[in-house]
Amino acid sequence: MIPNSIQSLFSNSAFKKLGSLPFVVGCLFITTLYVAVCNLAFPADSALHVSTYTVTLFGKYLCYALLALAVDLVWGYCGILSLGHGAFFALGGYAMGMYLMRQIGDRGVYGNPELPDFMVFLNWDSLPWYWAGSDSFIWMIVMVLAGPGLLAYIFGSMAFRSRVSGVYLSIMTQAVTYALMLAFFRNEMGFGGNNGLTDFKDILGFSLQSDTTRVVLFALTATFLALGFALCHFIVNSKMGRVVTAIRDSENRVRFIGYKPEHYKVWIFVVSAMLAGIAGALYVPQVGIINPGEFSPLNSIEMVVWVAIGGRGSLYGAIIGALVVSYAKTRFTAIMPEAWLYALGGLFVLVTLLLPKGIAGFVPAIADKFKANKSTKNTQSVSNKTTPEVK
Numbered sequence: 001m002i003p004n005s006i007q008s009l010f011s012n013s014a015f016k017k018l019g020s021l022p023f024v025v026g027c028l029f030i031t032t033l034y035v036a037v038c039n040l041a042f043p044a045d046s047a048l049h050v051s052t053y054t055v056t057l058f059g060k061y062l063c064y065a066l067l068a069l070a071v072d073l074v075w076g077y078c079g080i081l082s083l084g085h086g087a088f089f090a091l092g093g094y095a096m097g098m099y100l101m102r103q104i105g106d107r108g109v110y111g112n113p114e115l116p117d118f119m120v121f122l123n124w125d126s127l128p129w130y131w132a133g134s135d136s137f138i139w140m141i142v143m144v145l146a147g148p149g150l151l152a153y154i155f156g157s158m159a160f161r162s163r164v165s166g167v168y169l170s171i172m173t174q175a176v177t178y179a180l181m182l183a184f185f186r187n188e189m190g191f192g193g194n195n196g197l198t199d200f201k202d203i204l205g206f207s208l209q210s211d212t213t214r215v216v217l218f219a220l221t222a223t224f225l226a227l228g229f230a231l232c233h234f235i236v237n238s239k240m241g242r243v244v245t246a247i248r249d250s251e252n253r254v255r256f257i258g259y260k261p262e263h264y265k266v267w268i269f270v271v272s273a274m275l276a277g278i279a280g281a282l283y284v285p286q287v288g289i290i291n292p293g294e295f296s297p298l299n300s301i302e303m304v305v306w307v308a309i310g311g312r313g314s315l316y317g318a319i320i321g322a323l324v325v326s327y328a329k330t331r332f333t334a335i336m337p338e339a340w341l342y343a344l345g346g347l348f349v350l351v352t353l354l355l356p357k358g359i360a361g362f363v364p365a366i367a368d369k370f371k372a373n374k375s376t377k378n379t380q381s382v383s384n385k386t387t388p389e390v391k
Contacts (some may be wrong), residue, residue: 072313079249083303092281104202152266152273247265
């Protein structure tokens, strides 16, 4: 039996009235505080200690959660099934990686204060023009937002104004991602080729190997996830968000009443791409590497699976899906790495068949069903009491 308090919290009407924003932000705050205290305040031999490896792993999961949030914003609320969000994630990661590579200075293998090691190895004489300013933290922040945002604007403007939609749009986004992956694999591009960018030393003068730095990066990731959730929550509940949702349900009707759906679709696509770029930038210093493999179309498909499993069209569901699938991937790849893809496919099929609204729709559905059964029983009880006994 589900307690009345839990019913009232998770029932659709109460949950929508309360809003998921305070709940999600509160959970992130409590988790961040717990992990930080247990890592820094308790010794390694304590049962309460949270290892630095675990902190980094949790930080990676939160980056994935922010990425899933970006995918859900365009797919769950605007109906744009993007199979190319891995490109925006990787571009944000490369912007951060370029900045971190410049911070190494003469501490690299070849001791060159200007050129990263891979450029020295390839006999480059000077930095490419697009690396200019990459040693500035402000430049990095601008590029993390401008790189994915500009790509999304150019692609979205051409695709949405041409009224490309459905599976054709999905194929186009995947094709762009695959083309970028092939381009970044080339050494001539100046991004480290197959090896990518790695061997980072510090960020803003703080060592990336320090436990304190790792905890701060984890806390920053949780903060940006909370801010991203708040932004998405504001967007989908605003007038623009309602128009975007209407476009998802019936684009032709929205166009008929005077709106221009392509403008709204480009706008929401750019915002989503920037969120994905931020996730990539937070991911790189915690993982310690960025390479062309992040552009892989399989990664973009996995992001869609996160959202589908968590619950498309519910922002907190996207976070749940990313966390659940990422944790399952960590466990399965350690126990039986060859079977991970089969497990992921099986999980996706089971959720699709048994939980069409994803994990996020499970508890409200159970609560509503219990409430309906209780109401039916009460009605029957009242009916039995008022019906006269026939002799």
